[in-house]
Amino acid sequence: MPITHMQDSFTRRDMMRIAATSLAGISCSGWLPKLALAAEGKRPPKACILLWMSGGPSQIDTLDPKPDHANGGPTRAIKTSVPGIQLSENLPGVAKQMQHVALVRSMKTREGDHGRATQLMMTGYRPMGGAIEYPVLGSLLAERLKPADAQLPGFVAISPFRPGNLGAGFLGPRFAPLMVSGVSNNPNTRADLTVENLDPSGIERDQLGQRKFLLDVIRGGTPVDASAAKKHAAVYDQAMRMVETRGEGAFDLDQEPAELRDAYGRNRFGQGCLLARRLVERNVPFVEVTLGPSGEATWDSHLNNFRTVKSMCEILDPAWSTLIGDLKQRGLLESTLVVWMGEFGRTPRINPNSGRDHFPDAWSVALAGANIQGGSVIGATTADGMSVKDRPVQAADLFATVMEAVGIPADSNNYMGDRPIPIVDGGKPILEILG
Amino acid sequence: MRMLIAILLAAVVGPFTWPKLASADSHGESLARWINERGRQAWGEPPAKCDDFTFARRVYLDIVGRTPSVSELRDFQDLGDNRRDILVDRLIFGEGPRSETYLRLGSQNLARYWRRVLIPPGTTIVGSPLPLENWLKQSFSERTPYDEIMRDLTAIRSPGEAGSYYQLLGSLPENYASHLTRSALGVRIECAQCHDHPFVDWKQEDFWGLAAFYGNLRGPRDALARSGTEGSITYEGKTYPAKFLWTGQPLDESGAAPRAQLATWMTSTENPQFSATAVNRIWQYLVGHGLYADIDNLDQATPEEREFLDEVAQRFARDGFDVQGLMAAICKSDWYQAQSTDQPVRPEGFQRQLKVLSPDQVFDSLEQALLLPISRIDPDSPRWSGERSQLVNRLSETVGTTPEDYASGIPQALMLMNGRLTSDAIDLENSRLLRAVVETPFFNDHARIKTLFLAVLTREPTEAESAALVKFVNGMPEGKNQQEAYGEILWALLNSPEFVLCR
Known part of the structure; x- marks a missing residue:
C-alpha cells in the first residue's frame, strides 16, 4: 500500500479530519481512499458483497421460520431489532442488525438442480444451451463499477466453489473473478486466505525486476502489435503489479485488531467477510464470499437438516452480522450492498432422514446496505411454507433490485459485439425496498 | 481401422517398409492444390510462407496437441525438400517413426477439440465430460x-x-x-x-x-x-x-x-449447412478464423460470403467426410503455411494471426518441453498427480471464442508465473530440462540458450536475444548463481506471449 503516495493527494485539512475520525475509534486502516471519502461526508462509490450460500440453505431454519407448523420442525423463532419481524433462532446476531436488513421471503424460481440453479442465481438468466455466455453478477457489477485507475481486479471471489465454469462470459477476462482460495479452515496464517500463486516462485519479491527485464528481452521476438500479444502483455503487467504489491496489502488480515477478527469468526468464511470489507475499502466493487460445505456441515441438508443448518449458522451468523455492523461503523454500509443468497431453498416438508431437499418454489434471500430500506419484509409464504402467498419474486426481479441498489439502471444493456444483451433478463426491481 | 491393423501386424512381423496407402489423394494433396488455386481467386496471391520451425510448431500443436521436442525438430530438418508434406503425413496418418504415438495423440487431440465444440466452455454440464471425450477419441482413432x-x-x-x-x-x-x-x-x-x-x-x-x-x-x-x-x-x-x-x-x-x-x-450430403459447418470449424481450428468468421451463425452468411466455404464443403462431403484427409489438405496448403502478421485484421484478403493454445495444449507442451515424467505410477508425474487438471481447469475458466482470441486473465497469468509447475521447472533440483541444459559439458552459454528456446518456443533466439541473455548470465557470480540464471531465463520463456501463442 503506497501510503506516502496517498498522503500527497490529501490536503492538510483532510488529514486532520481523518486523524479526528481515527481518534473516534476507527483503526488506522482509515488511510484508505474509500474511508477518507466517507469521513469527508462524500459519497463513496458503490460496491457489493455477495454472501453466496452454496448448496441452497433452508429458508425455514434461517429467514422464514414456521414455529407454528409441523414443517417448521424443532427450529424456534426469535424477535429481532425490528418489532414484528422474526428470524430463526439460528441467527441471533443478524436479528440484532435487522434494522439494516430487507428480507425477501417470496423467491420463486424454476431450477432445482444445483448446477442449473447456480447458473440462474449467479447470472440472472436461465441456462439455455450455450447461445450466450452470460456473465455472473460479480462480472456484471465489476464492468459497471470498476474505477478506471484500479490497481486491484474489479471482482474478487473468496473460497469460490461452483459447478461448471461460470465467469465473466461475453464481458471477457478483464471482469473475470480473481479467486482467493483458502485451503484449510485455519485463517490465522495469511497463506490460508490469499490469492493463489501471489508469491513469486523461487525468488524474493525484490528480485522481480530481473524477471521483468528478461520478459522484455523475449517479448521483443514476438509480433508485439498483434492483438493477442497486446492482451497478453496487459494481463501480465497487471498480474506482476499484484505480485509486487501483494495485492495492495489487502490480504494482510493480521493488521486487524484481534477482537474484530474474533467477532467475524476465526474460520474461512468469517475471515473472508473481513477480507471482503478490506477489499471494498480498496475500491474493489464486487466481492463474493462463499459459505460452502464446512467439515460435516453443509447447506445441502438432505440428511439431518436441523443439526447441519445449526452448524452452518454458527459460522454464518457472527460473520454476516459483524460485517454489517463493521461496514455501518465505517460509514460504508450506505454505499455497500450486502446480498445473502443461495441457489434455491429447501423443502418445507421434512424427509424421512430428518432432511430437507431442493426447493425452488418458495424461498428467501436477504439484502442490506446501499439504498436498501432496512427492517422490511417483502412477500410471504403460506403457513406450511409450501408456496408463495404474496408477491412472488423471480431471479430477474432480484437482479433488477440489486442493479438499482448500486445505481445501475436495471433496464440497461451490455453489448456482445454490436448485439444488445439486457443486463437483467427483463425483471422488475422491488421498489418497496429501494430507498 | 484398416491402417491400425496394418500397423499392429507390421509391429508383430518386425522391421517393415511403410505400405503405400491408397492414392495420393487420401493424403489431401489434390485438395490442397485446389484450395491453393481457389484461394488465389478469392484473396489473390498468398502471403510469404512461414519458416520451418514455425511450420513445425503449428502442425505439432494442431495435429498432436503439443509442441515438438528438440529431437523431433532435428528429424524434421533432415526430411529433405518435401519435408512439410512428409511431416503432415507422419503426424496425421502415422506414416513413419513413432506412428502409434502420433495416431494416439492425434485422435486424442481431435476428441478434445470436438468435445469443446460440443460443450463450449461455460456450458453447465452434469457429470464428467470424459466418457464423451473417450467416445470421440475411439471414433477418431478408427477414422x-x-x-x-x-x-x-x-x-x-x-x-x-x-x-x-x-x-x-x-x-x-x-x-x-x-x-x-x-x-x-x-x-x-x-x-x-x-x-x-x-x-x-x-x-x-x-x-x-x-x-x-x-x-x-x-x-x-x-x-x-x-x-x-x-x-x-x-x-x-x-x-x-x-x-x-x-x-x-x-x-x-x-x-x-x-x-x-x-x-x-x-x-445428408444434400444438407449444405452440415458439411459447410464442419469445414468451417476445421478451417477455423487450423487457420485461426473460419472461411465464414461467425461460425455458429452460418445461416446468416450471404451466398457470396460462403461461396468458397460451400465449394470446399462439397468436396469434403464427396470424399466421405474424411476429417483427417481435410486436415491434411489444409495443412499442406499455402494459406495454412502463410506467415502470421501483426497488422490489424483487414476486412478482405487473407491474413494469418497468432493463435492461442488451448488449455490442454498448454499443459501437453509444458510436459514435452520440460521433459516431465509421465508414468502413471510416478508420484511426481504432473499428468496424473492432479497438476494437469488444475492447470487445465484454471485455463479453461477463460477461453476465447475463436483461436485468435486471447482471453486469459490474472489468475491464469499468476498460475503460469508462480504455480507449482513453473516453480519446479525453474528449480535446478527438480527440473529435468534445466539440468540437461546446464549440466551438458560441451554446451557453451549460447548453445544452452538456444536449446531452451527450441524446447519452449520452437525457434532459435535472435542474435540480440542471445547476446542480452548471455550477458545476463555472465553478470551473475560464477557457479550456482549462473546455473540459477538459466532458471530465470526459462521462467521468462514460459511466461512470454510466444509460449501460449502459436505464431
Missing part, C-alpha cells in the same frame, strides 16, 4: 467418417449412448436439440426457446419442433417433467410436433424412428 459420428449423436436411442452427451447437457430435450444444431449446422435457435427470435426468422415451432425429437428422453432427475413422445413435446401448455429446420417436409410416419430420420436429414 470414423464425420457424418457417421454426428449421426450417432443425433439418433441416440437412450440417454447413455454416444458418450452420454445427452446426460451431460442436463437430460433436457431442448438443450440437446439446440446444442446439436449449433455444433452440427452452425445455427443458433435457442433464443426461440421462450419467444420468437427478434433478429432472425426462428420461431418457437422451430425450437420446440427440434426438441420434440427427444421428447421421450428423460434424465434421472427431471425436475420439470414434461410429457412427450419421440416426436412431440409440450411446453407451457402447447404441444409441438417434431419438425426439421427450413423445410416443411413432414416426418415419414411409417418410416424409421423420428430421431433416425432427423439424423439422416441432418447429416
Whole structure:
C-alpha cells in the first residue's frame, strides 16, 4: 500500500479530519481512499458483497421460520431489532442488525438442480444451451463499477466453489473473478486466505525486476502489435503489479485488531467477510464470499437438516452480522450492498432422514446496505411454507433490485459485439425496498 | 481401422517398409492444390510462407496437441525438400517413426477439440465430460467418417449412448436439440426457446419442433417433467410436433424412428449447412478464423460470403467426410503455411494471426518441453498427480471464442508465473530440462540458450536475444548463481506471449 503516495493527494485539512475520525475509534486502516471519502461526508462509490450460500440453505431454519407448523420442525423463532419481524433462532446476531436488513421471503424460481440453479442465481438468466455466455453478477457489477485507475481486479471471489465454469462470459477476462482460495479452515496464517500463486516462485519479491527485464528481452521476438500479444502483455503487467504489491496489502488480515477478527469468526468464511470489507475499502466493487460445505456441515441438508443448518449458522451468523455492523461503523454500509443468497431453498416438508431437499418454489434471500430500506419484509409464504402467498419474486426481479441498489439502471444493456444483451433478463426491481 | 491393423501386424512381423496407402489423394494433396488455386481467386496471391520451425510448431500443436521436442525438430530438418508434406503425413496418418504415438495423440487431440465444440466452455454440464471425450477419441482413432459420428449423436436411442452427451447437457430435450444444431449446422435457435427470435426468422415451432425429437428422453432427475413422445413435446401448455429446420417436409410416419430420420436429414450430403459447418470449424481450428468468421451463425452468411466455404464443403462431403484427409489438405496448403502478421485484421484478403493454445495444449507442451515424467505410477508425474487438471481447469475458466482470441486473465497469468509447475521447472533440483541444459559439458552459454528456446518456443533466439541473455548470465557470480540464471531465463520463456501463442 503506497501510503506516502496517498498522503500527497490529501490536503492538510483532510488529514486532520481523518486523524479526528481515527481518534473516534476507527483503526488506522482509515488511510484508505474509500474511508477518507466517507469521513469527508462524500459519497463513496458503490460496491457489493455477495454472501453466496452454496448448496441452497433452508429458508425455514434461517429467514422464514414456521414455529407454528409441523414443517417448521424443532427450529424456534426469535424477535429481532425490528418489532414484528422474526428470524430463526439460528441467527441471533443478524436479528440484532435487522434494522439494516430487507428480507425477501417470496423467491420463486424454476431450477432445482444445483448446477442449473447456480447458473440462474449467479447470472440472472436461465441456462439455455450455450447461445450466450452470460456473465455472473460479480462480472456484471465489476464492468459497471470498476474505477478506471484500479490497481486491484474489479471482482474478487473468496473460497469460490461452483459447478461448471461460470465467469465473466461475453464481458471477457478483464471482469473475470480473481479467486482467493483458502485451503484449510485455519485463517490465522495469511497463506490460508490469499490469492493463489501471489508469491513469486523461487525468488524474493525484490528480485522481480530481473524477471521483468528478461520478459522484455523475449517479448521483443514476438509480433508485439498483434492483438493477442497486446492482451497478453496487459494481463501480465497487471498480474506482476499484484505480485509486487501483494495485492495492495489487502490480504494482510493480521493488521486487524484481534477482537474484530474474533467477532467475524476465526474460520474461512468469517475471515473472508473481513477480507471482503478490506477489499471494498480498496475500491474493489464486487466481492463474493462463499459459505460452502464446512467439515460435516453443509447447506445441502438432505440428511439431518436441523443439526447441519445449526452448524452452518454458527459460522454464518457472527460473520454476516459483524460485517454489517463493521461496514455501518465505517460509514460504508450506505454505499455497500450486502446480498445473502443461495441457489434455491429447501423443502418445507421434512424427509424421512430428518432432511430437507431442493426447493425452488418458495424461498428467501436477504439484502442490506446501499439504498436498501432496512427492517422490511417483502412477500410471504403460506403457513406450511409450501408456496408463495404474496408477491412472488423471480431471479430477474432480484437482479433488477440489486442493479438499482448500486445505481445501475436495471433496464440497461451490455453489448456482445454490436448485439444488445439486457443486463437483467427483463425483471422488475422491488421498489418497496429501494430507498 | 484398416491402417491400425496394418500397423499392429507390421509391429508383430518386425522391421517393415511403410505400405503405400491408397492414392495420393487420401493424403489431401489434390485438395490442397485446389484450395491453393481457389484461394488465389478469392484473396489473390498468398502471403510469404512461414519458416520451418514455425511450420513445425503449428502442425505439432494442431495435429498432436503439443509442441515438438528438440529431437523431433532435428528429424524434421533432415526430411529433405518435401519435408512439410512428409511431416503432415507422419503426424496425421502415422506414416513413419513413432506412428502409434502420433495416431494416439492425434485422435486424442481431435476428441478434445470436438468435445469443446460440443460443450463450449461455460456450458453447465452434469457429470464428467470424459466418457464423451473417450467416445470421440475411439471414433477418431478408427477414422470414423464425420457424418457417421454426428449421426450417432443425433439418433441416440437412450440417454447413455454416444458418450452420454445427452446426460451431460442436463437430460433436457431442448438443450440437446439446440446444442446439436449449433455444433452440427452452425445455427443458433435457442433464443426461440421462450419467444420468437427478434433478429432472425426462428420461431418457437422451430425450437420446440427440434426438441420434440427427444421428447421421450428423460434424465434421472427431471425436475420439470414434461410429457412427450419421440416426436412431440409440450411446453407451457402447447404441444409441438417434431419438425426439421427450413423445410416443411413432414416426418415419414411409417418410416424409421423420428430421431433416425432427423439424423439422416441432418447429416445428408444434400444438407449444405452440415458439411459447410464442419469445414468451417476445421478451417477455423487450423487457420485461426473460419472461411465464414461467425461460425455458429452460418445461416446468416450471404451466398457470396460462403461461396468458397460451400465449394470446399462439397468436396469434403464427396470424399466421405474424411476429417483427417481435410486436415491434411489444409495443412499442406499455402494459406495454412502463410506467415502470421501483426497488422490489424483487414476486412478482405487473407491474413494469418497468432493463435492461442488451448488449455490442454498448454499443459501437453509444458510436459514435452520440460521433459516431465509421465508414468502413471510416478508420484511426481504432473499428468496424473492432479497438476494437469488444475492447470487445465484454471485455463479453461477463460477461453476465447475463436483461436485468435486471447482471453486469459490474472489468475491464469499468476498460475503460469508462480504455480507449482513453473516453480519446479525453474528449480535446478527438480527440473529435468534445466539440468540437461546446464549440466551438458560441451554446451557453451549460447548453445544452452538456444536449446531452451527450441524446447519452449520452437525457434532459435535472435542474435540480440542471445547476446542480452548471455550477458545476463555472465553478470551473475560464477557457479550456482549462473546455473540459477538459466532458471530465470526459462521462467521468462514460459511466461512470454510466444509460449501460449502459436505464431
